[in-house]
Amino acid sequence: MEKVTVNVGGGYDILIDKGILDRCGELIKSVLPDGKCAVITDDNVDKFYGERVMTSLESAGIKAEKFVFPHGESSKNHNTLINIYEFLAEHGFTRSDYIAALGGGVVGDTAGFAAASYMRGINFVQIPTTVVAQSDSSVGGKTAVDIAAGKNLVGAFHQPRLVIADTETLSTLTPDFFADGMAEVIKHGMIRSKELFDMLLTCDVKSNLVEIMKRNVSIKARVVENDEREKHERMLLNFGHTLGHALEKYYNFSGITHGFAVAVGMSVFTHIAERRGMCRAGVAEQLDALLHKCRLPTADPAPLDKLFQLSLGDKKHLSSGMNIVICSDIGKSEIVKMSVEEYEKFLKS
Numbered sequence: 001m002e003k004v005t006v007n008v009g010g011g012y013d014i015l016i017d018k019g020i021l022d023r024c025g026e027l028i029k030s031v032l033p034d035g036k037c038a039v040i041t042d043d044n045v046d047k048f049y050g051e052r053v054m055t056s057l058e059s060a061g062i063k064a065e066k067f068v069f070p071h072g073e074s075s076k077n078h079n080t081l082i083n084i085y086e087f088l089a090e091h092g093f094t095r096s097d098y099i100a101a102l103g104g105g106v107v108g109d110t111a112g113f114a115a116a117s118y119m120r121g122i123n124f125v126q127i128p129t130t131v132v133a134q135s136d137s138s139v140g141g142k143t144a145v146d147i148a149a150g151k152n153l154v155g156a157f158h159q160p161r162l163v164i165a166d167t168e169t170l171s172t173l174t175p176d177f178f179a180d181g182m183a184e185v186i187k188h189g190m191i192r193s194k195e196l197f198d199m200l201l202t203c204d205v206k207s208n209l210v211e212i213m214k215r216n217v218s219i220k221a222r223v224v225e226n227d228e229r230e231k232h233e234r235m236l237l238n239f240g241h242t243l244g245h246a247l248e249k250y251y252n253f254s255g256i257t258h259g260f261a262v263a264v265g266m267s268v269f270t271h272i273a274e275r276r277g278m279c280r281a282g283v284a285e286q287l288d289a290l291l292h293k294c295r296l297p298t299a300d301p302a303p304l305d306k307l308f309q310l311s312l313g314d315k316k317h318l319s320s321g322m323n324i325v326i327c328s329d330i331g332k333s334e335i336v337k338m339s340v341e342e343y344e345k346f347l348k349s
Contacts, residue, residue: 021166025060036063040111041102042071098123104130112143116158129169131181135216179295180259194331239325240266246310263296
């Protein structure tokens with residue numbers, strides 16, 4: 001079993017291996033010996049892993065209750081959040097109890113925000129079952145729900161007590177859903193690790209998932225340790241997301257997946273940056289080659305003028321302008337501050 005420690009708050013471990021889902025009860029018990037557990041999951045994940053997790057928890061002597069909500073980004077909202085609060089209250093959960101988020105990014109973000117806000121904060125554990133959740137969203141304590149104005153605009157920083165990543169759970173993902181998560185994996189290579197980027201380009205990804213996830217969460221952990229509240233360095237993790245979130249909103253959060261949108265955002269920004277002399281010649285071609293290998297898109301027909309307007313509603317838009325992440329080379333990234341006017345010229349150039 002691989003272990004990566006994140007040194008923020010009280011510190012917590014990320015455990016990565018094949019087949020550790022059935023050990024989740026004993027692993028959680030070693031970190032949270034007291035209290036009962038609310039397993040929060042969606043209807044897709046529940047069919048595959050709900051009973052296995054409940055059995056493991058009960059075998060470890062943990063009293064557990066399960067809450068299941070409909071899968072998909074459309075459930076990441078305040079209605080689901082209120083339903084979780086009501087469930088927790090109905091079953092007598094107190095500050096000494098905790099939540100286990102079993103699923104992908106939508107489950108982790110929503111259940112994490114419930115944990116951050118129920119009784120002003122209770123403990124929670126992440127049990128990610130998708131590529132994007134294991135490589136990125138389960139680590140770092142960002143929790144949120146969406147509102148009509150945009151994604152993740154209402155949330156809180158709330159670090160988990162433990163992350164349990166069983167790479168065997170990724171075998172049940174459809175090819176498109178697996179590819180979707182690879183966008184965040186590629187993002188980590190682009191912003192911080194040429195070694196990871198080259199590994200992804202040359203290896204069989206599915207045969208090396210434990211090592212790939214370990215490298216990913218190690219990158220995320222170091223960034224989070226340096227900037228837990230996303231004041232500076234952690235913004236690098238938004239590479240591709242400014243345009244990606246605008247694309248998702250353009251399609252009403254139903255016509256394009258998060259990872260596909262981020263892939264387009266990374267490619268478009270890198271091509272523009274290369275033309276403007278902001279990154280090494282050839283980087284965009286290498287990035288596109290890896291995106292294509294991982295079955296991800298590099299372009300979209302959505303009009304850039306509309307995407308410009310939509311991206312102004314993103315969290316990267318500050319009163320003073322925009323924070324744009326540019327990769328000057330593979331493994332090297334920086335935050336570029338632009339006025340709204342400069343950003344419009346950049347995007348439309």
